[in-house]
Amino acid sequence: MVEEQHIPKQYRLGPNPGVTMPNGMGDFLLGSVVAGADGSRTVGQRRLGWAWYDNTENDLLRQLGCVKGNVVQHSLRGADIPTETLDNLSNKANQRWPQPWLAAIQHSIRTRNLVATPIAEYVPEVLVKERIALVGDAAHLPTPLTASGFNASLEDAATLADCMAKEIQGGDAVKALLQY
Numbered sequence: 374m375v376e377e378q379h380i381p382k383q384y385r386l387g388p389n390p391g392v393t394m395p396n397g398m399g400d401f402l403l404g405s406v407v408a409g410a411d412g413s414r415t416v417g418q419r420r421l422g423w424a425w426y427d428n429t430e431n432d433l434l435r436q437l438g439c440v441k442g443n444v445v446q447h448s449l450r451g452a453d454i455p456t457e458t459l460d461n462l463s464n465k466a467n468q469r470w471p472q473p474w475l476a477a478i479q480h481s482i483r484t485r486n487l488v489a490t491p492i493a494e495y496v497p498e499v500l501v502k503e504r505i506a507l508v509g510d511a512a513h514l515p516t517p518l519t520a521s522g523f524n525a526s527l528e529d530a531a532t533l534a535d536c537m538a539k540e541i542q543g544g545d546a547v548k549a550l551l552q553y
């Protein structure tokens with residue numbers, strides 16, 4: 374989260390800019406402008422929030438003990454991110470992100486006001502037992518950071534409906550569930 378006053382005036386967005394999700398190079402950014410700490414929505418007094426979904430630092434997260442095997446242990450505070458990694462991040466940001474997000478990211482990197490959070494997800498091994506099937510969060514709770522749980526749940530429901538529609542005429546519900 375970056376105070377808008379730290380963003381050069383020419384890059385500041387107008388009123389009610391909403392949320393933006395630009396694509397990078399195999400990665401993407403989530404950017405949103407929110408009210409200032411005092412509730413102000415006046416341009417220049419708001420805050421810019423950004424989250425960069427970077428899939429290139431698995432080795433570093435393991436080296437620093439943030440991830441052991443496939444299990445997340447903890448996040449990495451800005452103060453603990455190696456300077457070389459921050460320099461790389463800054464260069465990559467220059468190649469990827471438009472303003473005002475680039476200015477916000479560079480400010481966060483300069484002040485080390487950022488947190489790296491490992492995201493681990495898993496493929497569930499069992500979704501079905503006899504006439505019972507699990508869908509959505511009950512089957513595979515995704516981390517909120519990916520903002521993908523609702524979509525994943527809808528995909529489950531659609532896939533389940535497809536499988537049932539194909540098999541139900543033959544009357545074999547258990548087979549339909551196994552396909553799902």
Ligand SMILES: Cc1cc2nc3c(=O)[nH]c(=O)nc-3n(C[C@H](O)[C@H](O)[C@H](O)COP(=O)(O)OP(=O)(O)OC[C@H]3O[C@@H](n4cnc5c(N)ncnc54)[C@H](O)[C@@H]3O)c2cc1C
Binds near residue numbers: 511
């Ligand atoms: C704070 C937050 C932010 C999120 N943001 C996003 C986002 O931006 N994008 C996104 O895609 N996903 C997001 N998600 C995830 C998304 O909301 C879930 O993945 C999705 O709602 C899962 O749907 P579901 O039907 O599996 O479970 P739920 O929506 O949890 O539905 C389960 C239902 O079962 C009911 N229930 C529980 N126990 C019983 C019982 N014993 N008897 C009867 N009913 C029962 C519950 O009351 C609930 O209504 C967010 C989740 C949270 C918590």
